[in-house]
Amino acid sequence: MPELERDRPGLTRRLRAAAAAAARLQDGLEASARDLVAGGGASRAALRGAAQAVRMEVYRQLYGRMPGLARRHLEAMDGLAVAGPTGAGIDLPGRLRFRVEPDRVSIGVVDVTQPPPPALSVRPCPGCTDRWAAHLRPGLRLAVGYRRPGLRMRPVGSPGTRKLQDILVDAGIPRHLRDRLPLVFADGRLAWVPGIAVDASAAAPPGSPAWHVSLRGIGESQVVVSGSPHPRSPLS
Numbered sequence: 225m226p227e228l229e230r231d232r233p234g235l236t237r238r239l240r241a242a243a244a245a246a247a248r249l250q251d252g253l254e255a256s257a258r259d260l261v262a263g264g265g266a267s268r269a270a271l272r273g274a275a276q277a278v279r280m281e282v283y284r285q286l287y288g289r290m291p292g293l294a295r296r297h298l299e300a301m302d303g304l305a306v307a308g309p310t311g312a313g314i315d316l317p318g319r320l321r322f323r324v325e326p327d328r329v330s331i332g333v334v335d336v337t338q339p340p341p342p343a344l345s346v347r348p349c350p351g352c353t354d355r356w357a358a359h360l361r362p363g364l365r366l367a368v369g370y371r372r373p374g375l376r377m378r379p380v381g382s383p384g385t386r387k388l389q390d391i392l393v394d395a396g397i398p399r400h401l402r403d404r405l406p407l408v409f410a411d412g413r414l415a416w417v418p419g420i421a422v423d424a425s426a427a428a429p430p431g432s433p434a435w436h437v438s439l440r441g442i443g444e445s446q447v448v449v450s451g452s453p454h455p456r457s458p459l460s
Contacts, residue, residue, distance in 0.1 A: 257281035265330035271305050279305065286331045289318055305329045315399045334400040341368040342406050342441040349436030358418070359434035360426050364410035366437065371403050377414045379421035388414060395420045406439060 256278045260266045266282050274282075283301045287293055293301075293316065301322050304312050314322045319334045344366055349359060360366070375388040392402050397420075408416035415426035418439060428434030 253277055253281045254285075257285050261285050264332070265325070265328040266305075267328050268305060268324075269327070271329070276302065283322075286322075286329075287316065287320070289320075293317075301329070313398065313400075321400050338370050338404055340441075341370070342439040344368055344408070345436075345438045345440050347436050349434050351431065351434060352436065354436065354438070357436050357438040358408070358416045358422050359428045360410060360415060360422075360437050361428045362433055362435050364415070364426060364435070365412075366415070366435075367409045367412075368406050368439070369409055370407060371405065375407075375414050377417070377421065377423040378425065380424050380427050382424070388417070391417060391421055408437060408439075 256274070260270050260274060260278070260282050264286070266286065271279050271282065279302055280298050283298050283305075284292055297314065297316060300314050304314065304322070304324050308324045310324055310326050312324045315334070316322055316331065320331050321334050322329065322331050346366060348362070349357075351359065371388060376385045377388065377391070378385045379391065388407075389402075392405070395417075397405065406418065407414060408418070410416075410423070410426045413423070413426070415423045416437065
């Protein structure tokens with residue numbers, strides 16, 4: 225630095241002034257953001273009226289952890305806060321989730337506990353168009369469970385087997401809901417992902433005798449929205 229100062233007189237003073245100005249700007253951003261944060265969230269109307277730099281600082285303060293969020297997280301959060309639909313959200317590091325509420329946004333811990341499995345309803349069916357059910361081959365030993373490592377299935381219409389993880393990702397199931405999504409197993413193998421896919425080996429061929437299988441007692445936290453082309457179920 226002394227050599228630079230000799231070559232460029234006043235450089236040290238200008239650098240210190242720039243650093244002080246940057247610090248004042250950051251202090252102002254943090255203060256403006258603190259004014260918008262209340263009760264673990266921030267008003268969407270207030271965010272829409274704030275500068276983008278202030279909004280980004282609001283999201284950092286709501287997150288409140290180190291290391292901080294990546295730019296892609298902040299930009300995705302900002303898009304949802306300004307124009308996203310109620311109920312939308314983004315999974316964040318540390319098992320946290322950014323949530324869009326009717327009038328505000330917030331960040332909270334994801335509940336990873338699994339609710340009690342819903343009850344199976346099974347009856348003979350000659351074939352129907354009930355969108356809340358799957359039609360499986362008679363004689364299978366059915367059970368309800370949840371996701372575990374290594375699950376695969378061959379969905380009807382698929383040329384081969386697929387990982388459950390890939391099926392859920394393609395269906396747009398949020399990460400925080402995947403462990404809470406009830407699954408139906410037949411003879412110990414994954415047979416039905418309600419609202420998303422039926423295993424080809426468990427599905428009853430069209431026009432043949434079938435078991436009409438549905439789920440009772442679906443909790444609100446288990447309701448998901450699927451963009452899958454498969455018939456809908458109580459979870460779709």
